[in-house]
Amino acid sequence: MRPALRFAACLLLGSLWLGSVFGLDFERMKQSLMMRFGPAPIVLFNEWQNMLASTRGSEQDKLRAVNDFFNRRIVYDDDITIWGQSDYWATPLETIGRGKADCEDFSIAKYFSLIDLGVPVAKLRLVYVKAQVGTPGGNTPQAHMVLAYYPSPNADPYILDNLNAQILPASRRPDLSPVFSFNSAGIWRGTSNQSSNSNLSRWQDLLARARADGFE
Secondary structure (H helix, E strand, O other): OOHHHOHHHOEEEEEOOOOOOOOEOHHHHHHHHHHHHOOOOHHHHHHHHHHHHHOOOOHHHHHHHHHHHHHHHOEEOOHHHHHOOOOOOOOHHHHHHHOEEOHHHHHHHHHHHHHHOOOOHHHEEEEEEEEEEEEOOEEEEEEEEEEEEOOOOOOOOEEEOOOOOOOEEHHHOOOEEEEEEEOOOEEEEOOOOOOOHHHHHHHHHHHHHHHHHOEO
16 A cells, blocks of 8 residues: 555644534424425435335445435535535435535435444544546646545555445545545544644534434
8 A cells, every 4th residue: 555545644733522423303304304395305315214214234245325326316516506605515304305416415315324324433533535536638646535445554545435326445546645634523634734733623613503404
């Protein structure tokens, strides 16, 4: 594995512990969804709820179910178009309400869904990366976010990504270079770059809004 992809060797920067497990209050979430977005997203919300209720098996099975659901049912768009802001981190309910998401929103929705399915927080990290994206002029580095799943603490993590529908080990994603990673337990540094205070406050704000949506 390239040194840049050794996510498991990241340095813990600080604690953001806010509870290790989220519970979903679906009735409260549905009411909030209706109030904010009207009846149109209810079909997608019900499909998401049914996917969570019907997904069984190994953690790998859960990864595939959640990754496929959001990659197939949510349309990619940028924050300016969706929210009228240059950078907005949407809760899973907001993503379902709009039916659209950018890379952060895809990763966040998958993170919350996998936690509901019983995947431990310690095995999941949201990872800011530099992604090499193909353009007519060649590959261009682009800020991007993915979700990493660690089968064990020092394992090569699997990457859930909206750019690549395959769930591949990080060692097979040479197009990604991690910058920093985080979950609801802490923040880690992936390279010499450190996470910014604006990203920390954005994550804390999202967790508070998710609780208000019904993620208890």
